[in-house]
Amino acid sequence: MSLTLVKLTITVSCLFDCLYLFDGRLDSLSTLIINVSYIFGPKIRKYSQKKLLKLKYFSLSSPKFTADYDNLIVPLLCQMINLEELKLYLLVERFDSTYFDGGIFYKVRYLTMNDKIPFEHKLFNVISEDFPFLEFLRICNDYSPKTKEHSLTLITFPYLTLLDLQDAHDDYAELFLLTKNVYLPRLLNLSMLYTSDIGPVPVQ
Template sequence: MIKLNNDDVNILDLPDEILLMIFKKLNSTDVLYSLVDINKQFDRLALDSLYVRDLDMTDLMTINSLYDQTSSINTKILSKIYEKILPCIHHQIHKLTIEQYSMKNILLADIYPKLDYLSLINFEEEILYQYLTDDLILRNLMKQITHLNIDTKKRTEYCSVTVSKIFELILSLCKNLTSLNFCDMFPIRTNQTPIFYLSSKSHMSSTLIKLKINVTSLVDCLYLLDGRLDSLTILIINVGQIFDPIIDISSRKKLPKLKYFSFTASNFTCYYDILIVPLLCRMINLEELKLYLSLQRFNSSYIDGIQLYDQFLGYMTQLKRFIFWINTKVFNDTVNVELQSNKDIQRSFIRRGYEQVASFSSFDFNQDSIDNGTFVSLGCRAIRVYAFSFFSILSI
């Protein structure tokens, strides 16, 4: 066996391919600050067009774990990158991730003619809104962006008018935007956006194809699908509350361009039949559907495969993949309803040709005491985890 001592191992002896793999595992700012100006080989690799095309000027590990922080990168490091490195590579950057405390200097360092993918991370809402309103460099840059990710710090209030204005400004400024992740980048802080604060359809996007967003209620979802995003193909949305709106914002207009719809509502709702089902029936050309719902039903049966097919699946003739989790609480206090068993639920899907279905049901009997006597209420709860795919095979 050959033993190597420390003198035999030198990072400079590694081939360029291995060094590039190592660089990609490191933070971009660390590579640019520590390895540029060391020697010609490191300069060539660290400033290689394939490496600097995706430049991350943040420390995502710090941002993931802390909400209230100053700059996550040392100012001395940033200063060298602003003054000496960005002017040399600005024309090669296609994808850029920056945070609030470094954005001003990065924007002033130079222009970015090839930049089309921008992520703005760890911003306070008011400061981001001010940038989008007053900073001409950022406003001009937004016009060329096709992919945009927005992340704001965790806020205390439930509904923020400012974040709604930011969303509206983005739709107005980004004339070439095709993909937007709005405040849904990190699972630990998914800020909700109240779209209903937008007063009109004056700010639309005819280019946006994909949107990922958290909203306060189903009302916001209905506003997004009222026609202001007329090219939307993919919508991934998390909804806070589902309730019957005071004003009528429902629409029977079909959504033929929508191909992918992911809908998550963690809070229980009793408006499934009158609000969610009509919305799904509008998606006539959907190819993939994901539903994660918690429902309450009164004097009714569980939702099964027959109901899902009759309510909306039968209208989705292009559907290729359907993944869903439905948590249902059924309360039958005044009407005696015969509830389906697990086998009944599974058979209801098998009859429609869907076999990859699992279900679980439990029954809770609660006895409550009141002043004028005692009564027994029956609460039925079923948790069903469904995941199945079906495909059409065409013979030509």
């Protein structure tokens, strides 16, 4: 495999089939897209001490549920310290809640969140802290948050300019647009759907 490869799209059966991509030999890689059928296995001990310094874009997709997000995905994300765009299309099984725990990504500007488990208020608080310079946020979730009461924690996305809620439950619009929940001082573009007598109407 070329050591000067800058973009790679790969489809594998199991995530372990492509772990060699993270051992540092592809140090010129800037874009990595992985489509995987199954994500399971023992916890990854530090597979590589070498950081993927040039990796700017990472996308990981899987159609199957996984209970090994913390054991397999988080250690890999911690190697990507210069990411600018991260897309995770995963079905994560958790016994308590849905949350993200992958470190702080100062260079990520674009984030898409997609799940079949409701996103709760505390998850967005974690996202705002782990992606402090996020500019574009897209939420894809048809399920209403289970907890709707007002939280004492005000979530701030100081650099967010575009919020895409077209594929999100209406309750996420309420969560983000009520200033008692979320503060968006630089928001310029909002994309969402609202239901009228003639059906769903796009708002941009």
